[in-house]
Amino acid sequence: MTSDRLSVRRFVLVALILPAAIVLSGLAIQVVVLPTLPDPVAIHWGTSGAPNGFGPAWITVLLTVVVGLGFPALIAVSALSSMRRGDRGFAYRLLGAVALGVAVLMTVLGTWTLVLQSGLEDAADGPSVLVPLAVSFAVAVLSGSLGWLVQPHEPWRPVAVVPTEAVPLAPGERAVWLQRVSIARSGATVLVAALVLMVVLTTITLVLTPDPVATWVMIGATLLIAALVLTTLAFHVRVDDEGLTINSVAGWPRVHVPLDDIDRAAVVEVNPMGQFGGWGMRWGPAGFGVVLRAGEGIEVRRRSGKALTVTVDDAATGAALLNALATRVG
Incomplete structure (x- = not known):
């Protein structure tokens, strides 16, 4: 076998x-x-x-x-x-x-x-x-x-990083790259199922348990999971002359990496579970990530050596523009 x-x-x-x-x-x-x-x-x-x-x-x-x-x-x-x-x-x-x-x-x-x-x-x-x-x-x-x-x-075996050349920009030329990424169906299924499970357990606690502490703990845990689900279903990704910005469609949380903190950007193949232990905003062997699905993503290596990864379509264009803009301020 x-x-x-x-x-x-x-x-x-x-x-x-x-x-x-x-x-x-x-x-x-x-x-x-x-x-x-x-x-x-x-x-x-x-x-x-x-x-x-x-x-x-x-x-x-x-x-x-x-x-x-x-x-x-x-x-x-x-x-x-x-x-x-x-x-x-x-x-x-x-x-x-x-x-x-x-x-x-x-x-x-x-x-x-x-x-x-x-x-x-x-x-x-x-x-x-x-x-x-x-x-x-x-x-x-x-x-x-x-x-x-x-x-x-x-x-987990580190995946290959594809070096990305900077996109050519004329002096003073401005450029913006925008993408929206939504959580994969499997990730959404897990998050919603976890929320449903918590709702069921909380309902049972409310109906049958006289202990107010247990009741409020269950309500708080359920509301926390609901907030996590709602804020991690989709993100907007933006590359411009301020750097890389990742915003939840709910408005929060927000992740920002300024240009002067970027050493290089590259394209990587992302495995959410193996690299980060799940979907959403996660820490893992590969560093910090906003990972909503498997597939291509942008890995930003900070000058401190730390890495940030975001799964997104057309990652090559976003990484190339980041490299070009970071070169200007480097």
């Missing part, structure tokens, strides 16, 4: 097959104990470990399915197509390990908390959840670590 096929198969094993098997096993146990549970069951516990929130037992079953299976599926959607194209990097290995760890955490914790309440007449009399919580996290970390070790080590 070739190394490429081995990487994809191990990723599928860790990120999809094992999580599915673990979640289905946990669901089988949950279904068996359902008739023995009080109504309602405890679904939330305070900092002391005692139950303080109650609801129907199907909430725990639903969370096990939605998070335990939904999160690994979301990861697979974001990574598999790129891996099959040959993209590699630490991010894929990490995503597979995280998918397995989350599936184990949700399954072990959800199943254990239901089993603890089996035979009780009143869920308020249930034991502390602190031990199940600690053990579930420990098992999840161990499972994620094993998932990391099972996958082969294939670091």
Whole structure:
């Protein structure tokens, strides 16, 4: 078996097959104990470990399915197509390990908390959840670590940089280059799915959890993810006599590299997941990037040696104009 096929198969094993098997096993146990549970069951516990929130037992079953299976599926959607194209990097290995760890955490914790309440007449009399919580996290970390070790080590390989000559400009001539770049469909799918997942979890928290702190934390996290989604769907890219400017279509965030800070600009082939660990404004082995899709982009090397990459169409023209303008002020 070739190394490429081995990487994809191990990723599928860790990120999809094992999580599915673990979640289905946990669901089988949950279904068996359902008739023995009080109504309602405890679904939330305070900092002391005692139950303080109650609801129907199907909430725990639903969370096990939605998070335990939904999160690994979301990861697979974001990574598999790129891996099959040959993209590699630490991010894929990490995503597979995280998918397995989350599936184990949700399954072990959800199943254990239901089993603890089996035979009780009143869920308020249930034991502390602190031990199940600690053990579930420990098992999840161990499972994620094993998932990391099972996958082969294939670091991101730097892509070739295509040197770009400066476009000829007459003395005093001014030029502007404008482009708009939108996030790839796969990236948009992942971001929207993550937002939907947070909305579902927040709704459950609002309806069933009396703890105002937990409620506001979930609302804040959901609003943060919504803002991140809305501000990273598309960007305007501009090259002019002020340098390189990258603006979200929402108006913020904004990235600017002045001409006197540019050493050179070049065209590169960008792999968002392998190089930057995902889509949007990211840090990775290749430096900082505004990466919304795979394909061509402009890599700007600053005089400090740091790099900024932006994925954009007609990157050769933008890089050539940047080099010409930077030469004037250099």
